[in-house]
Amino acid sequence: MSDLFPPFAPDPDEPRKRLFKPVPFRVIVPNIITLVALCLGLTAIRLAFEGRLEPAVLAIVVAAALDGVDGRVARMLKGTSRFGAELDSLADFVNFGVTPALVLYAFVLHELKSLGWIAVLVFAIAMVLRLARFNVMLDNPNRPEWQKNFFTGMPAPAGAITSMLPLYLHFLGVPIVESGLAPVILVYLLVLAFLMVSTIPVYSGKTMGKYVPRHWVLPIFVVSVAVFGLLVSFPFEMLTAITILFLATIPFGAMRYRALDREYKASQAVAAAEVAAEPDPVPPPGP
Template structure:
């Protein structure tokens, strides 16, 4: 019987097979930023349940900033990956779909009981649908180049930050009582509609690609002034940014229609369709 199972001593010099290939650190860095943003979103929920709404709002604002940073860091380091894209979408759903809605429910919408909770569900589901559509549209090879300057519907971070307008106003001393709950409900449902709609919203992705030399110093001054105002008067600035963003949506639609008509009048050569031979 011992002949069937002879003793075996492995060769210590034999190289071990690796179960997993090593991952470059430049691929991990963007995912770490995304996870930090996710932790901020989850922490904001806890802060809201404890009644600490101001730090909860600040946590969401920082999470939105990190959401704009992680993708740029990934492209800068050439560390983009499918895993990172999926993780970013899941984090966006929690940070910008679930967290703001729960904070608003804890702050005001609980006054409406079931109706308030239904508005929370609609907003969160609209955010999930908006993110799913965004991921699908990224793979569309026939999308014209000029359309990349526009989002289809309100983007996720903007939807989250604009939904918190009632909290901004309350921090500025505006009385937000139970009578304002129906208004907040209609406002939240309106934002949910904007997210799942096909209304074009200007993305500003091409801003800064080429800046005239005479505008460099003024841009530096304006950027420093805006940062200083945001740090010194955060909720005043967030209120102003929210109002200006909502007011810019009709302008985005007008500009989109202009470009769409120009594209239809002068289609690219590959888009022209020749009639079949007789």
């Protein structure tokens, strides 16, 4: 029997096989930023139901800022991955779909009971549908380059920031709760939900030039510092102004999109006509 099962002694110098392939740290960094933003969004829900609305709103704003950073960090470090893209979408749904709606429910929509909760559900579902459509459109190879400068519908972070306009006004002293404006806020939230799932083009500025003219460098520095200082010193005044300005630019972005679309279709028609007008190649003479 011992001949059938001889003793086996493993070679101590043989390298151990790795069960999993190591992951570069540059791939992990963007995901860490996304998870930090997700923690802020979940913490905002807790703060809202504890009655601390101001830090809850600030947590959502910081989460939105981190959402704009993680993708750029991934591209800068060449650490993009399918896992990171899926994680970012799930975090966006929680941070910008679930959290702002629940914060508004804790603030004033709970006064409308079931109607307020239905508005929360509609906003959250509209957000997840908007994110799903965005992910699908990324895989479209036939999309013209100029269309990448526009979002289809209101983007997720903008939807979250604009949805909290009633809270900004409340912090500035506007009597939102005392004036019985809960039905108005409900309608406002439903309008934003419609804008997110609509096909209304919203300017994104993603394909702006990578290089800035030299004479614009110093003014951009000054304006950036001024905006940052105002945002830190007067956060809710600035958030109110930014929200109103963004909502006001939506019609202009839609008109610009339609103008570019007409130019693109006209150029395509001209190109097709030129191709059709070209004579067919003459076959070579036979032997």
